[in-house]
Amino acid sequence: MKYLFFLLLTLSFTTFFAQNNINTYIEEGIAYHDKGEYDKALATYEKALILDPQSTVVNYEMALSYFKKNDYKNTIARADMVLKKNEDNLVNAYLIKGSALDMMGEVKQSIKLFEKAMRKFPDDYLLPYNLALNHYKLNQMEEAKENVIKALENNPSHGSSHWMLANIESEQGNTVQSLLANYYFLFLEPNSSRSLDAYTMLQLNFSGNVTKGKDEAITINISMSDGDDPFSAAALMLGLMGASNMLPENADKTSEELFVENTNSFFQVLGELKKEKEKGLYWNFYVPFFYDLAKSNHLEAYCMYISQSGNENAEAWLNENSEKLKAFAAWLKM
Structure with missing residues (x-):
């Protein structure tokens, strides 16, 4: 023994x-x-x-x-x-x-592998994200969108998924959806290596469908979408908002003031458009968060926070308003 x-x-x-x-x-x-x-x-x-x-x-x-x-x-x-x-x-x-x-170069084999892995691990977020990347490379935008949304449903804090979704929607001409994904990406990554590109895209999506001619005439270019599209009213509002920015009564406003006002109007309209029947990531995740933000006292802090990579004035505002930032952070924890 x-x-x-x-x-x-x-x-x-x-x-x-x-x-x-x-x-x-x-x-x-x-x-x-x-x-x-x-x-x-x-x-x-x-x-x-x-x-x-x-x-x-x-x-x-x-x-x-x-x-x-x-x-x-x-x-x-x-x-x-x-x-x-x-x-x-x-x-x-x-x-x-x-x-x-x-x-x-074996992209199709990679897709099959990720699909197999997702059946085993349905709650993982990196598997559908990487699957979405593969579909994106093959220009299979609907499949890419479906899987990146699945990644976000599993992990809403994954910045790369929001950024990919913003790009997919932008390429498909879905300005409202692209803006929502981009707004959230910049909330997560206001000062990363990709933030300046995201901020630039955000600004272009706000004003890209409005032009001002030599005779000062303002033209709004609106693509007619399906009448059942729940985002169509918000898309029209974006055009009107872009045109409003060019009016003489707004000439004395700073770009930061206009950005806060436009963001507030955008979030408010989407919140008011939301109906019980609307489902999915946009209506159940993005819109409620941004609508609550628009109704809070922290929208200016949010707008300056997400603008810091592309706007020196926003960066200066952040340095001078630390208490407002702390209040915004406290609101987020509520």
Whole structure:
């Protein structure tokens, strides 16, 4: 009995030290990876594999480093080892394998893989987001839109999904929907690398259908949509609002003042247009949030906050109105 106890104790300590060494190698490998030293990272992960060749963590980290080296075949091979074991890191393995297939030009295979993964993990948001990206690349806009909306339903705080949706709707000529997605993206990412593009698109969507001729005549270009389109009234209002900005009585207003006024009118109209029968992301997520914001005392703070990447005056306003920003943040937590 003593020998059996000693053997079990020895095995326990051996397992403990082996796992401890694996974790050390993994941490060391991740540090190399983060510094862009992918070969050193892979060499370190190989040491960990000697201790546990089936480790899903090690194989996934190796897949990441191979991906960064543009070695997509080895990326897929390591991801497949994770998927074959069918324990943990499965979503991550599907994502990296799907991305590798995409980079190899196998977009349709990538789509099939993501669809399979989504059946297993219906609540994940990165799977439908990456699937939407693939459809977007193939110019399959409706499929892209369907899946990016699914990603947002699973995670409304995913900025990249809002940005993709804004671009899809803009390309399809759906100005109101594009504005809503863009407004929320800028709320999440007011000062990221993509924010200036988003801010520019926002401004263009507000004024792009209004022109002023040499004779000072203002023309509103409205495309006639289906009469059942619940956004048609808001689209017409955008045109009228753009025309109003060019009237003499608004000549003395700053661009910031007009932006706040236009945003308030846009949100108010959409809130008032919402009916019980209206469903989906736009009417159940975007519109209620922005309508509540328009009825609050924080719309100016919001407008300045989302304008900081493309407007120096907005940035100055933020620096001078920290208390209003704190009040806005407190309102958001309510």
